[in-house]
Amino acid sequence: MSAILELNGVSKAFGAVVVADDQSWTLDKGEAMGVIGPNGAGKTTMFNLVTGNLAADAGVIRLNGETISKWPAARRCRAGIARSFQVPQPFAHMTVFENAYVAATQGAGLSSVQADKLCLDVLERTGLLEKSNVKAGGLTLLERKRLELSRALCAKPSVLLLDEIAGGLTEHECHALIQTIKDVRETGVSIVWIEHVVHALLAVVDRLIVIDFGKKIAEGAPEAIMQSDAVREIYLGLDADA
Amino acid sequence: MSTLTVTRRTRLSTVVLILLAPILIALIAAPWWAGRADLRLMGEIALYMSLATLWNLLAGYAGLVSVGQQAYVGLGGYLFFALTMLAGIDPYVALPLAALAGAVIAAPVAVLIFRLRGAYFAIGTWVMAEVFRLSFAQVSALGGGSGTSLSASIVRGMADGRAAREAMAWWLALGVAVLVIGAVVLFLRSRQGxxxxxxxxxxxxxRSLGIDIWRSKFIVYVVVGGLTTLVGCLIFLQKLRISPDAAFSVNDWTAFVIFIVVIGGIGTIEGPIIGTLVFFALRETMADLGTLYLIALGLVAIVIMLKAPRGLWGFLRDRYNIEIFPLSRRVTGLNKGA
Structure with missing residues (x-):
C-alpha cells in the first residue's frame, strides 16, 4: 500500500513551549490509524498542523506525495483533508442542513443538486436528518459532535481526521458511531482518529501511535501498543522498569 | 425517505413574491400618482435602502465593518460629474462606467486595508475615505474645495422637461434599489453566498471546510465598492451639486446607514429595508424639531439595541421564525409525527 498522508520531521513551538517535536509518520491509503496520549500532549495540535489551521515551523507534510506544508487550510480541505473539531465549531445561525451544504459545495466542490443529495445521505447516516431544519446553535453537545462528523463527511475527504467524537456517548450510540466510521472506511477513506474512548478506537483502527509532550513515543499494532510500557506509564503512572 | 426534497420557499415568501409584481408596477407608475416632493423623497428612500443593503452585505455578512463607505459615495458623485462634464460622456453611459471604475479602484484599496483587523480595519476605511476627500478637493477642474454644479445642459440632455427629468431620476433610483437588493438576494442564495x-x-x-476567506471577502468588498459608487452617482445626480464635504460626509453616507442597518437587523436581507422605512418615518415626522430629532434617533437606537440586539427584523424572525426573502434551504418531507 502506498502512503496517502506523510509527516516528516514536523515541529511547532509557541515560544519555549514545544507542541510538536520532530513528528514523522505515514498513513496508508485506506488505513485507519488511532492516536492516543494524555491531555495536552499535542494530539489536536498535530491535526491543526495537518489541516493548516497552524503553520509548522519545520518539516514536510505530503498528501499523495505532494508537499502541502505551505498550503492554506481551505486548499488542503479541497485537496481532500477534512476534520472534525474537538470543540464543535458549528455555523450557529445556519441550519444543520446548511452546515452540511457548505462543506459539500465548498470542500467537495459539488453543484447544488449534487450537494443536496449528498447532505441528505450523510445526515441520514449520522442520525441528524430529523434535525435538518434546526439552527445548529440550538443543538446539544452530542448533536454538535455528530454535526462535526457530518460536515467533514460532506467535504468528501480522502483523509478524515476525527478529534474525540465518541466521548459522552451511551453504549448504544457508541456502537452506532463505530459502525458509521467503519462504513466510511469501507468507501476507501483513510482515517486518523484521536480518541480517549479506547474500546471504540480499537474496534476500528489497524494501528496506533502514542503522543506525549508533542513527540511520537510509540507506534504499532493496537494490542501491542496498549500493552506497552510507554502507554502503561502514561495512563497508569507506572514506572517502566517496575 | 425518497420524498425528501430541499426547498427555499416558505408560505410567506410565496405570498410576498406574488405581491412583489403589483407593488413594483405601482412604484414604477409613481410619477403619475405621486407629487413632486413625494417622488423626490421616495427616490432618496430608494437610494438609502441601496446603501444600507450594501453596507449590510459588507458588515453583516462578510464581517467587514467599514465606516468609510462615504469614500465610494463621494467617488461616484465626482466620477459622474467628471465623466459627463469633463469627458463629455453621455450620462446614461457614465453611470455603468463609474460603477466599473469604482470596483476597479476598490480592488487595490481592499488589498491594502485587508491587512488590518477589527477596529483597525474600521479606522483604516475611514482614513481611506479622507484620502479620497482630500484628493478630490485638489482637483480644480471640479471646483476644488468649494465644489461644483452639474451643468444645466447635461441635466436637460437626460430628458425633456422638468417632469420627465424628475420621473427619470426616480426610475433610476428605483432601478438601482431593485438591482442592488436583487443582486444581494441572488448572491446570498448562490453557493458563494x-x-x-x-x-x-x-x-x-x-476555512477548514474549504472556503477561501480572503477571496470571498475581497469579491464582496469590490462588488459593494462598485455598486456603492453607482448609488453615489445617482445621489449627486439628484442633488445636482457636489462638494468634498457633502460627497465624503461620514455622517450622511455611513453613520445614518449604520443606524438603519442596526435598528433594522444586521445580517438579514429584510433588516436594511425595514430600517430605512423606520429611519425616514422618524425623519419626516420629527425633522422640524431640530436637535430633538437627533436625540430621538439616539434614543431609538439605544432602546432597540437593549431590547432587540439583533434589530427589529432579527427580533421578529427569531420570535416567529419567518423569512420574506427565501434564503434558507429547508428539507421538506421529514416524518415529524412518525
Whole structure:
C-alpha cells in the first residue's frame, strides 16, 4: 500500500513551549490509524498542523506525495483533508442542513443538486436528518459532535481526521458511531482518529501511535501498543522498569 | 425517505413574491400618482435602502465593518460629474462606467486595508475615505474645495422637461434599489453566498471546510465598492451639486446607514429595508424639531439595541421564525409525527 498522508520531521513551538517535536509518520491509503496520549500532549495540535489551521515551523507534510506544508487550510480541505473539531465549531445561525451544504459545495466542490443529495445521505447516516431544519446553535453537545462528523463527511475527504467524537456517548450510540466510521472506511477513506474512548478506537483502527509532550513515543499494532510500557506509564503512572 | 426534497420557499415568501409584481408596477407608475416632493423623497428612500443593503452585505455578512463607505459615495458623485462634464460622456453611459471604475479602484484599496483587523480595519476605511476627500478637493477642474454644479445642459440632455427629468431620476433610483437588493438576494442564495454566511458564523470552521476567506471577502468588498459608487452617482445626480464635504460626509453616507442597518437587523436581507422605512418615518415626522430629532434617533437606537440586539427584523424572525426573502434551504418531507 502506498502512503496517502506523510509527516516528516514536523515541529511547532509557541515560544519555549514545544507542541510538536520532530513528528514523522505515514498513513496508508485506506488505513485507519488511532492516536492516543494524555491531555495536552499535542494530539489536536498535530491535526491543526495537518489541516493548516497552524503553520509548522519545520518539516514536510505530503498528501499523495505532494508537499502541502505551505498550503492554506481551505486548499488542503479541497485537496481532500477534512476534520472534525474537538470543540464543535458549528455555523450557529445556519441550519444543520446548511452546515452540511457548505462543506459539500465548498470542500467537495459539488453543484447544488449534487450537494443536496449528498447532505441528505450523510445526515441520514449520522442520525441528524430529523434535525435538518434546526439552527445548529440550538443543538446539544452530542448533536454538535455528530454535526462535526457530518460536515467533514460532506467535504468528501480522502483523509478524515476525527478529534474525540465518541466521548459522552451511551453504549448504544457508541456502537452506532463505530459502525458509521467503519462504513466510511469501507468507501476507501483513510482515517486518523484521536480518541480517549479506547474500546471504540480499537474496534476500528489497524494501528496506533502514542503522543506525549508533542513527540511520537510509540507506534504499532493496537494490542501491542496498549500493552506497552510507554502507554502503561502514561495512563497508569507506572514506572517502566517496575 | 425518497420524498425528501430541499426547498427555499416558505408560505410567506410565496405570498410576498406574488405581491412583489403589483407593488413594483405601482412604484414604477409613481410619477403619475405621486407629487413632486413625494417622488423626490421616495427616490432618496430608494437610494438609502441601496446603501444600507450594501453596507449590510459588507458588515453583516462578510464581517467587514467599514465606516468609510462615504469614500465610494463621494467617488461616484465626482466620477459622474467628471465623466459627463469633463469627458463629455453621455450620462446614461457614465453611470455603468463609474460603477466599473469604482470596483476597479476598490480592488487595490481592499488589498491594502485587508491587512488590518477589527477596529483597525474600521479606522483604516475611514482614513481611506479622507484620502479620497482630500484628493478630490485638489482637483480644480471640479471646483476644488468649494465644489461644483452639474451643468444645466447635461441635466436637460437626460430628458425633456422638468417632469420627465424628475420621473427619470426616480426610475433610476428605483432601478438601482431593485438591482442592488436583487443582486444581494441572488448572491446570498448562490453557493458563494452560503459560503459567505458560513464565514459570518465561524471563520475557523469555514476555512477548514474549504472556503477561501480572503477571496470571498475581497469579491464582496469590490462588488459593494462598485455598486456603492453607482448609488453615489445617482445621489449627486439628484442633488445636482457636489462638494468634498457633502460627497465624503461620514455622517450622511455611513453613520445614518449604520443606524438603519442596526435598528433594522444586521445580517438579514429584510433588516436594511425595514430600517430605512423606520429611519425616514422618524425623519419626516420629527425633522422640524431640530436637535430633538437627533436625540430621538439616539434614543431609538439605544432602546432597540437593549431590547432587540439583533434589530427589529432579527427580533421578529427569531420570535416567529419567518423569512420574506427565501434564503434558507429547508428539507421538506421529514416524518415529524412518525
Amino acid at each position: 452560503v459560503a459567505l454566511t458560513a464565514i459570518r458564523d465561524n471563520e475557523v470552521a469555514a
